[in-house]
Amino acid sequence: MDIARISSDxxxxxxxxxxxxxxxxLSLQGNGSKAGIGRPVTADATxxxxxxxxxELYEHAELVMKAKAGxxxxxxxxxxxxxxxxxxxxxxxxxxxxxxxxxxxxxGGIFSCNLSGPSRIKAGSARDHLLGVSGFxxxxxxxxxxxxxxxxxxxxxxxxxxxxxxxxxxxxTSLTFKVLPRPEKIRTLLLYGTTLxxxxxxxxxxxxxxxxxxxxTWLPSRIAAKSAIEYVSxxxxxxxxxxxxxxxxSVEFRCDAIRQMLAAYGKVEELHSHNSAEFWQFVGNVTAxxxxxxxxxxxxxxxxxxxxxxxxxEAETGxxxxxxxxAGGLIWLQMAEDHTDGGAAQIRAALDGAGxxxxxxxxxxxxxxxxxxxxxxxxxxxxxxRIKDAFDPENILNPGRMYPFSTSEGKT
Amino acid sequence: xxxxxPNQDVLAKRDYLVGELRKILRGPEAVIDDAADLRAFECDxxxxxxxxxxxAVLPSTVAEISEVLKFCxxxxxxxxxxxxxxxLSGGALPLADGVxxxxxxxxxxxxxxxxxxxxxxxxxVTNLAITDAVRADGFYYAPDPSSQIACTIGGNVAENSGGVxxxxxxxxxHNLLGVEMVTxxxxxxxxxxxHLDAEGYDLLGVITGSEGLLGVITEVTVRxxxxxxxxxxxxxxxxxxEQAGECxxxxxxAGIIPAGMxxxxxxxxxxxxxxxxxxxxxxxxxxxIVELDGxxxxxxxxxxxxxxxxxxxxxxVNRRSQNDEERHAFWAGRKAAFPAVGRISPDYxxxxxxxxxxxxxxxxxxxxxxxxxxxxxxxxxxxxGDGNLHPLILFDANKPGELEAxxxxxxxxxxxxxxxxxxxxxxxGVGIEKRDLMGEMFSEDDLKxxxxxxxxxxxxxxxxxxxxxxxxxRCAELGxxxxxxxxLPFPNLPRF
Numbered sequence: 001m002d003i004a005r006i007s008s009d010x011x012x013x014x015x016x017x018x019x020x021x022x023x024x025x026l027s028l029q030g031n032g033s034k035a036g037i038g039r040p041v042t043a044d045a046t047x048x049x050x051x052x053x054x055x056e057l058y059e060h061a062e063l064v065m066k067a068k069a070g071x072x073x074x075x076x077x078x079x080x081x082x083x084x085x086x087x088x089x090x091x092x093x094x095x096x097x098x099x100x101x102x103x104x105x106x107x108g109g110i111f112s113c114n115l116s117g118p119s120r121i122k123a124g125s126a127r128d129h130l131l132g133v134s135g136f137x138x139x140x141x142x143x144x145x146x147x148x149x150x151x152x153x154x155x156x157x158x159x160x161x162x163x164x165x166x167x168x169x170x171x172x173t174s175l176t177f178k179v180l181p182r183p184e185k186i187r188t189l190l191l192y193g194t195t196l197x198x199x200x201x202x203x204x205x206x207x208x209x210x211x212x213x214x215x216x217t218w219l220p221s222r223i224a225a226k227s228a229i230e231y232v233s234x235x236x237x238x239x240x241x242x243x244x245x246x247x248x249x250s251v252e253f254r255c256d257a258i259r260q261m262l263a264a265y266g267k268v269e270e271l272h273s274h275n276s277a278e279f280w281q282f283v284g285n286v287t288a289x290x291x292x293x294x295x296x297x298x299x300x301x302x303x304x305x306x307x308x309x310x311x312x313x314e315a316e317t318g319x320x321x322x323x324x325x326x327a328g329g330l331i332w333l334q335m336a337e338d339h340t341d342g343g344a345a346q347i348r349a350a351l352d353g354a355g356x357x358x359x360x361x362x363x364x365x366x367x368x369x370x371x372x373x374x375x376x377x378x379x380x381x382x383x384x385x386r387i388k389d390a391f392d393p394e395n396i397l398n399p400g401r402m403y404p405f406s407t408s409e410g411k412t
Numbered sequence: 413x414x415x416x417x418p419n420q421d422v423l424a425k426r427d428y429l430v431g432e433l434r435k436i437l438r439g440p441e442a443v444i445d446d447a448a449d450l451r452a453f454e455c456d457x458x459x460x461x462x463x464x465x466x467x468a469v470l471p472s473t474v475a476e477i478s479e480v481l482k483f484c485x486x487x488x489x490x491x492x493x494x495x496x497x498x499x500l501s502g503g504a505l506p507l508a509d510g511v512x513x514x515x516x517x518x519x520x521x522x523x524x525x526x527x528x529x530x531x532x533x534x535x536x537v538t539n540l541a542i543t544d545a546v547r548a549d550g551f552y553y554a555p556d557p558s559s560q561i562a563c564t565i566g567g568n569v570a571e572n573s574g575g576v577x578x579x580x581x582x583x584x585x586h587n588l589l590g591v592e593m594v595t596x597x598x599x600x601x602x603x604x605x606x607h608l609d610a611e612g613y614d615l616l617g618v619i620t621g622s623e624g625l626l627g628v629i630t631e632v633t634v635r636x637x638x639x640x641x642x643x644x645x646x647x648x649x650x651x652x653x654e655q656a657g658e659c660x661x662x663x664x665x666a667g668i669i670p671a672g673m674x675x676x677x678x679x680x681x682x683x684x685x686x687x688x689x690x691x692x693x694x695x696x697x698x699x700x701i702v703e704l705d706g707x708x709x710x711x712x713x714x715x716x717x718x719x720x721x722x723x724x725x726x727x728x729v730n731r732r733s734q735n736d737e738e739r740h741a742f743w744a745g746r747k748a749a750f751p752a753v754g755r756i757s758p759d760y761x762x763x764x765x766x767x768x769x770x771x772x773x774x775x776x777x778x779x780x781x782x783x784x785x786x787x788x789x790x791x792x793x794x795x796x797g798d799g800n801l802h803p804l805i806l807f808d809a810n811k812p813g814e815l816e817a818x819x820x821x822x823x824x825x826x827x828x829x830x831x832x833x834x835x836x837x838x839x840x841g842v843g844i845e846k847r848d849l850m851g852e853m854f855s856e857d858d859l860k861x862x863x864x865x866x867x868x869x870x871x872x873x874x875x876x877x878x879x880x881x882x883x884x885x886r887c888a889e890l891g892x893x894x895x896x897x898x899x900l901p902f903p904n905l906p907r908f
Contacts, residue, residue, distance in 0.1 A: 020893070061665040062769055062799075084667055114609065125609055127617060128586050139893060141857050149766040150579070150798040151838035153572045153621045154846075154853055155880065156862045157585065160617025164610060181667035208529060208551075210641045212706065250710030302606035304527035329608055356611035374611040379599045383868055384613055390864035393893055402612065 002045040006052050006070075009136075009173050015047060016140040016171075016396075025396045028167035030070050030106030034113055036098040038166055038372050038401045040364050049108055052173060055079060057148065064131065064148050066176040069108030076107060080179055088180040089126050090117025090215075090280070096290040098361055108172050114164035117284030118215035118243070121207070121326040123180070127163030132176035138169070138392025148176045161387065167398040169391040183245035187255050188271040188279055191262045193237040196220070196324075197307055202265060203327040204303060206242045209261065211254040215243035216327040217283050223323045226288045229275050235267075243280060283325055286332055286360075295335045295342035295362045301355035303328035312350040344370045373402050415463070415844070415878045418509035422489055423466065429487060430467055433511070436479045437471055444468040453512050456497040456504040457559070458845055460761070460815065465492065465506030472517040474592070474600060474630045481628065482598030484511055490874050491596070493624040495536060495567030498559045500762060501843030503571065503623045503879060513628060515566055521545050522631070528606040530589055531636055535566020535629045539573070542634065551636045554581035557839070558747055566629040572621030574839035576672040576703075576746075579797035581637070583839070585620040592631035593619065596870040606633060618865060623841050624876040626869040640705035643671070645739040646715060648722045649696030649729030653677060656698035657772040659725035660796045663702070666721060668714050672703035673797035677776070680749050680791040680804070687752030690745030693729045700796065701742055749793045750804065757789070757806035759815075763822050765829030766838035769799040778828055779803060786821040788814070800838035801829065827852050842880045850882050859883070864890050 004015055019026055027043035029035055030050050052070040059065075060083050067076060073091050080086050091110045095102045111133075116125040132146030145158035162170055194202060199218040206213045217240070224232050224239040232239050242262075244254050255270065262268045271279055282288065289296050301309055306328035313320065319336030320343075335343040347357045356374035359367065376384060385405050388395070395405060422429075426445070433443045444450055445467050455462045466489075471477045484491050490510040497504050506512045518534035524545060525532070531542055531553070539560040542553040556575035557563055563573065569591060574583045581587070590604030603616040610616055619626055650656040656675055663670065676684065676699045685692045692699060702718060704711045715732060722730055733739035745752075753760050767775055776792065783790045789806040803825055807818040826836050826846060830853050836846045850859060859881060866873065867887035877884060 059768070059770070061661040063664060064768075114614075116609075120608065124582065124586050127609075127614060128582065137861060141861070142855075143861060144855070144858050145862075147766075147833075147835045147853075149768060149834050149838070151574055151583065151766045151795070151800045152835040153839055153841055154836045155842065155850065155859075156618055156865050157572070157621050158618065158862065158865070160585070160614040160620075161865075163617075164612075164614050169613075181664075181669065184667070204527060204529070208526065208638050210550075210638055210707070246706075247710060247713050249713050250707055253707050253709045300607045300609050300611070302528045304525075326608060354605055355607040358611060376612055377601070379595075379601045380603075380612070380615070383595075383601075383615060386868035386871075387613055387865065389891075390868050391861070393891065 005048045019396045020140050025399045030109045031104040033095045033104040034109050040368050041398050041401050063179050065179050067107050069172050071107045073105045074103045084182050085179045086182045088123035089129055090119040090284055092117045092284040097286045111163050112167050118280050118325050122214045129178045130159045130163050133162045133172050135173040136171045138397045143170050166401045168401050185248045185251040186245045186273050186276045188276040189242045189258050190269040191240040192235050192267045194240050199240050200328045207327045211257050213242045214245050217241050218324040223288045227282050231269050289334045296360045297333040297357050298360050299331040299357045309350045341370050342366045422509045439472050442470050456499040458502040461502050463506045465512035466509050468512040470514045477594050478598045490877055492876050493628045495564035496562045498563040501841040501845040503841050503843040530633050532633045536564050539563050546636050550639050552639050554587055555584050565632045569629050570624045571841045580669050580671045587635045590633035591629050593627040593629050595627050596875050623880055642708045643705045644711045645733045645742045646702040647731045647742050648700040648727045649693045650698045653698040653776050654773040655726045659722050662721045670702050671705040674701040674746050675794040675796035677792040680793050683752040684745035684749050688744050688748045690741050753791050753804045758808040761805045761818050763803045763825050764837050764840035765826050766800045767829050767832050767834035771832040782824050786817050848882050
C-alpha cells in the first residue's frame with residue numbers, strides 16, 4: 001500500500017482527484033496511535049497527515065486556538081500550559097492501552113474519534129469544544145464549517161458530524177477549538193473500601209452537590225492496586241475518587257465539605273496537584289488495562305444502570321476487570337480471552353437498550369468479525385448511510401472503519 | 413423576503429387535505445382551517461413577516477405526528493413545525509401552501525430523574541418550566557434564553573438556544589442528552605438517552621440548531637445541574653466601550669470564567685433605566701454586569717480580582733449586589749432591554765451576530781458610522797463574555813422606506829461581523845431573516861454540502877422549506893459527483 005505523507009492542503013486535493021478518478025480508497029491517519037479502534041480498513045493508499053502541523057491561531061483572552069490536524073496533542077498541551085490554559089475535556093492517550101507508545105496522538109485524531117477523559121462529565125466532550133473545521137469532503141471538494149467564535153448557530157452544526165466520524169466523512173486539515181483557563185489548584189479526595197453498590201449513589205451525590213465536582217471515578221481494589229500512586233495502590237481496598245479544582249480558597253472550602261460528606265462512609269485521603277494529575281491520567285488513559293491484548297470495551301450508560309449492567313455481566317465474580325468513570329456513566333471493561341466475539345453479544349445484551357458499548361481494543365480478526373461500534377437500529381442506519389453518501393459517495397475515506405455500508409446508498 | 417412560490421396543485425386540494433387530516437387527528441379543534449383561527453399562527457417573534465398557513469394541525473400523540481408527516485409526504489405538502497412561536501428569525505413563519513404543525517399540546521414533563529441527573533420532557537414544555545420542576549430540590553436547567561417564560565424546550569433544541577449563562581454552562585447542545593424525533597418520512601427515532609456521547613455519527617448534534625428542517629422533536633432529555641450555593645452580580649461602569657471591552661478580555665485572560673458577563677451601551681443603559689429603574693449609573697458609556705456563582709469564598713476571591721482589573725481598565729463605577737433582590741434588580745434592566753428600547757421607538761429590529769471579542773471597539777465604531785449613514789438609531793446589548801452582539805435598530809414601520817433601511821442596516825452589521833471573523837447569528841438562528849446573507853459566510857460548495865445533510869433526513873425537502881438556505885437545490889442534483897482532472901498518481905509526493 002502506498003503511503004503519501006502530506007505536507008500541504010494542495011497535495012490532498014491532488015490525491016482526492018486521483019482517488020476519485022480511479023476509484024481508489026484512502027486510509028487516513030495521523031501518527032496511527034488510534035488505528036486499532038474500529039473495523040480494520042483496507043485501502044489503496046494511506047494518507048499520512050502527521051506532517052500537516054502547526055498552530056495557526058492562539059488568542060489567549062478569546063479562549064480559542066486553531067491548528068493543523070497533524071499537530072501532536074502534546075505540543076498543543078505544552079503551548080496551552082505556558083499560557084495558563086488547557087483542553088478542558090481531558091484528551092486521553094490510548095497509545096499504551098492499544099499496545100503503542102505514549103504521546104503520539106494528534107489533534108485531528110482526538111477530534112475525529114471524539115475522545116474525552118474523566119473531566120468530560122463536567123467540562124463536556126471533545127465535540128463540545130470543537131468550533132470549526134476545514135478540510136475536504138470525499139467528493140474532492142473543500143469543506144468548511146463553524147467558525148472561531150464560541151456562539152454560532154449559522155447553518156447546520158457540521159462540526160458535530162466530523163467529531164466521532166473516524167475520518168469517514170471528511171479529511172479535516174485544520175481545527176478550531178475552545179480552550180479554557182487551567183485551574184489554580186487541583187485536589188482529589190479518595191474514599192477507601194466502598195462496594196460497587198454503595199459507590200454509585202455516593203458518586204451521584206458528589207456530582208449533585210454544590211461543590212462542583214470535576215470528575216468522579218470508582219476503582220475496585222484490583223484496579224487501584226495497579227496505580228503508581230501509593231495512596232491509591234497500597235491500602236488494598238477499592239477507591240472512590242472525586243476531583244475538585246478552582247482557585248485556592250474555593251478548593252479548600254469545597255474539599256472540606258466533600259471530605260465531611262465522604263467521612264460517613266469510610267476513611268478519606270487527599271491527593272494534591274501532582275498526584276491528582278497522575279491519578280486522573282491513569283483513569284483517563286485506561287492505564288490499568290495496558291500491557292496485555294485482551295478485548296477492552298467502553299460502555300457509555302445511564303449512571304444509575306451501572307450496577308445492574310455489571311451484575312448481568314457477572315463482572316465482579318467473573319474473569320473480567322472493570323472500573324467506573326463519569327460517576328458510573330462510563331464502564332471500562334476488560335474481558336477474559338475465552339469469548340469468540342470478545343464478549344460483544346453478552347455486553348450489548350446487558351445494556352438492555354440504554355447506552356452503547358464500543359470495542360476499544362481488539363485483535364484485527366475480532367474487529368473484522370464483530371461490530372466494534374454499537375449496532376444501529378434500521379432507521380438510524382439508513383440515516384447514517386445517507387450521511388456517508390452525502391459526504392463521501394464513492395466511499396473512498398476510511399471505507400468500513402465504522403460500519404460496512406451495503407445498501408444502494410452506501411457501498412461495501 | 414421571497415418565499416418559495418405556493419404550489420397551486422396543493423392549494424387546489426386544500427379541502428381534501430383538511431378532510432383527510434381530520435381522519436388522522438380526531439381530537440376537537442386539532443385541525444384548523446378557518447382564516448380567523450389561523451391568524452394566531454401567522455407570524456413568530458419576527459413579526460415584520462406574516463403569512464397565514466394553509467392549514468394548522470395540533471396533534472396530541474407522537475403516532476399522530478408520524479401519521480401527519482407520512483400523509484403530507486405522500487401528498488407532497490410542506491410542513492412547518494412550531495413550538496411557542498418565539499423565534500426571532502422567522503423559523504416558524506408559515507407557508508401559504510404548507511401545514512403548520514403546532515406542538516403546543518406536548519406540554520408535560522415526563523420524568524424527573526435525579527439518579528441520572530436529567531429531565532425528560534415533551535417538546536412543548538417551556539424552558540422555565542424545566543427549571544421550575546426541579547428548583548425546590550435545588551436543581552436547574554442551565555440554558556436560559558431571555559424568552560424562557562414562553563419559549564419551549566423543543567424550540568430550544570431546534571434553535572440551539574443560548575442565554576446569558578452559556579459562557580460558563582454552554583448552549584442547548586451542551587446540555588442535551590437525548591431526543592425522540594419523527595422524520596419527514598414518518599419514522600420515529602431516538603437519539604441519545606440518559607447516557608453521554610453519541611455512538612456513530614452524532615445525529616443528536618446536527619439536529620440541535622437545525623431550525624426545524626431535519627425532523628420534528630417529540631421528546632427531549634436534558635441534563636440538570638445543582639444550583640450554586642451563592643450568586644452575586646457586579647455592576648461596572650466605564651467612560652468608554654473600549655475600556656469595558658478591554659476589561660472583559662482581561663477578566664478572561666486572568667483565568668476567570670464568570671457565570672455571565674453582559675455589556676450595554678449608553679443608549680441601552682438609558683432606555684433600561686427609564687423603563688425599570690434598575691439603579692444603573694447614567695454617566696457611563698458602557699456598563700458590564702458580571703455574575704459569579706459558587707461558594708462565597710470563591711465569589712469573594714474572584715470579585716476582588718475583577719475589581720482590581722476593572723480599576724486598572726478605568727472603571728468609574730463598581731457595585732456589588734448585597735442580596736438577591738439587588739442582584740435581580742441589576743439583571744432586570746438588562747433582561748428588559750428589548751421592551752425598554754421598544755418603548756422609546758415605534759419599532760425595533762434585534763440583530764444577533766457574534767464577533768471575536770477583541771474586535772468590539774472596531775465594530776462599535778463602524779456601527780456608529782452606519783447609524784449616521786442610514787439615519788437610524790442603534791442600541792447595543794452584548795453577551796460580552798462570548799462575543800454575541802445584539803444591536804437593536806430603532807425604526808418606524810409607518811414611515812415609508814424605514815423598514816427597508818433598517819433591514820439594509822442590519823445586513824450591513826452582520827456583514828461586518830463576518831468580515832471581522834465572526835458569524836451571522838449567535839443564538840437566534842438564520843430562519844428567513846438571515847437566509848439571504850448565508851453567502852457572506854459560506855461558499856456555494858459549503859452551502860450545498862449543508863443541504864446534502866438536509867437531503868439525508870428529508871430527501872423531498874418538505875420540512876420548513878424556504879428557511880436557512882437562499883437557494884434550494886434538488887437532492888438529485890446535489891448528489892451528482894463532479895470529478896476534475898484525470899488519473900494523477902500524486903507524482904509530487906514523497907513516499908515511504
